[in-house]
Amino acid sequence: MHLHDVWFVLIAVLWIGYFFLEGFDFGVGVLTKALARDERERRVLINTIGPVWDGNEVWLLTAGGATFAAFPAWYGTLFSGFYLPLLLILVCLIVRGVAFEYRAKRSDERWKRRWEHAIFWTSLLLAFLWGVAFANIVHGTKIDKAGDYVGNVFDLLHPYALLGGLVTLTLFTFHGAVFVSLKTLGEIRDRARAQARWYGVAAAVLAVAFLVWTQVDGGDGWSLGAMVVAALALVAALGLNEAGREGWAFLLSGVTIVAAVAMLFLSLYPDVMPSSLDPAWSLTVSNASSSAYTLRVMTWVAGVMTPLVLCYQGWTYWVFRRRIGVRNIPV
Incomplete structure (x- = not known):
């Protein structure tokens, strides 16, 4: 296996980790309107992710940085072709982070309510837009012979992409x-x-349609296996949720996300951005990667730093592991 194949796998792992961790962040943000009945309950929901949401975003920053360094052609085409959607994602991430920090800066109810609206809408948009973006990457986009995206933003809003957005929104x-x-x-x-x-x-209903479409479109035996794991894990998570086994239900809902995202990357490989105009113009792990020397240096750095980041983040979850309720929120 070449180093560019290794880095494709590592980038897939980073995105899997991001969606596993930030996925429930987005879900909690959506639930601040769908579940919470009053201001104290909204505070409970926000406090469940308060100590960890910013640490979860480290996975996104690392995935973006790794893509830039390991596959500069992929990064360049992706960020130029998806400029407006990614700009909207960036704005949502900024507004969402500011909303978490600024919401409690004043006691005025209107002030709090505006930031709570911001948390809800940015969480909902992010959960939807990430699905749209990854569905487009897997399905293929208008990339020409030079490796440049030649479509427009409306070319990204086809049925497969919109279905992908609905899947990530409901699953998160x-x-x-x-x-x-x-x-x-x-x-x-x-x-x-x-x-x-x-x-x-x-x-479950949306994911079955999306994953079957993905498998038919470009899957293989490995992606089929990942699809089966995702389906079984989701069914098991639903059953355990009904039984009140929250810990196991959360673990298996996470396995569903891990397997579903893994399926997308398995369907994508060896491409990193398929061309819908001509398969010969697709960006692949070999023609989009950095030099072997760059990949070797990155591998050494990742080998040293990754365990430290994982230990720190695991420690954070352990420290803030206790349950909270309305009784823990002062009036």
Whole structure:
């Protein structure tokens, strides 16, 4: 296996980690309107992710940086062709982060409510837009012989991409609802488990259609295996949620996301951005990668730093592992 193949796998792992962790962040953000009934319950939901949401975004920064360094042609085509969607994602990430920090800076109800609206809408948009973006990458885009994107933003809004956005939105909301039931106490915990049932069913219906479409479009035996794992994990997560086994339900909703994203990368390989104009013009792991020396240096750096980041993030989750409820929120 060449180093460019190794770095394709590592970038896939980074995106899998990002969607596993930030997925429930987005889901909790959506639930601040769909689940919480008053200001104190919204504070409970926000506090469940308060210590970890910014650490979860490290995976995104690392994935973007690794793509830039390991596959500069992929990075250049992706960020030029998807400029407006990625700009909207960036704006949402900024506004969402500011909303978490600024919401409690003033006691005025209108001030808090505006930032709560920002948390909800940016979380919803991000959950949807990431699905649209990755569906386009896997399905193929208008890339010419020079490796440049020659389409427009409306070419990215086809049925497959929109279905991908709905899948990530419902799946992340289900993941978030299970996380809330795992991290909270009292009535809000019970309502989160009840809502998770419906979000999970919706995610299952949409995900089956999307993953089968993906498999038919360009899958192989490996991607089929990942699809089966995703389907079984989602069904098991729904059953465990009904049984009140929140920890196992959360683990398996995460496995669903891991397997689904893995399937997308397995369907993509050896391409990194397929061309819908001519398969010969597609960007691949070999023609889009950096030099062997660059990849060797990156491998050594990643080997040293990655365990440190994982240990720190794991420690953070351990420290903030306790459940919280309305009774923990001062009036």
